């Protein structure tokens with residue numbers, strides 16, 4: 001496997017991570033995961049823009065332009081012959097003797113490499129289950145930071161319970177999943193949490209909202225409660241790797257007799273069409 005390290009493409013075996021890298025010691029960095037369809041990075045600009053925004057929000061500069069980064073990432077995809085799969089990229093603040101505060105002059109470190117294709121057709125067709133858990137994360141969930149401790153702790157609970165995702169609840173309000181955004185459908189109305197500091201503004205979420213808007217389907221960007229979640233007609237999650245994933249059960253509550261609902265299926269087809277269109281243009 002070839003890995004992009006700052007601006008160089010190296011064999012995986014040649015990549016060295018310093019134990020004083022602040023990403024390693026503090027989780028001091030930001031990241032992105034991008035889907036590759038037919039060799040084309042889907043919603044590439046949106047992901048790169050979000051990366052630069054996350055970096056800016058933590059006071060970290062990236063020493064090259066988004067255009068240069070995209071060029072380097074395309075060379076990485078070529079070097080690995082990626083047709084279907086993903087791209088992981090992270091930027092840490094860089095290496096320095098361990099102190100909490102940092103010298104603004106230290107050089108950030110970028111690592112990017114391809115992720116294997118994840119086949120999600122069966123769960124997308126049949127739906128998945130989820131559990132709920134209190135959202136105890138910090139209040140800058142809008143930053144896609146490497147600090148994922150509470151997310152992984154909560155996801156592990158889902159894994160242990162045999163569920164696909166944990167839905168996080170802050171003061172009775174459904175915020176998002178540990179690695180996804182959560183939507184409900186009630187009486188034809190699509191609803192999801194507004195984009196603010198309590199959620200990551202998912203690229204798939206934004207793409208789906210554009211599609212919903214284009215079709216003039218009804219939607220609301222409003223906080224909704226756990227009770228509304230459990231009384232919904234349909235529930236689904238969105239993320240880069242899961243795309244649009246129907247949730248057929250949350251805790252002990254089953255939706256739409258345990259099969260993906262009609263609105264979710266309509267959104268899945270519209271999303272697929274949008275992907276096809278985007279990767280051809």
Ligand code: PLP
Pocket residue numbers: 033151176177178179180181199200201202203204205238239240241
């Ligand atoms: N929310 C969180 C906490 C996430 O980690 C992710 C993705 O990893 C998402 C939402 C979905 O974002 P995207 O659609 O950009 O993958």
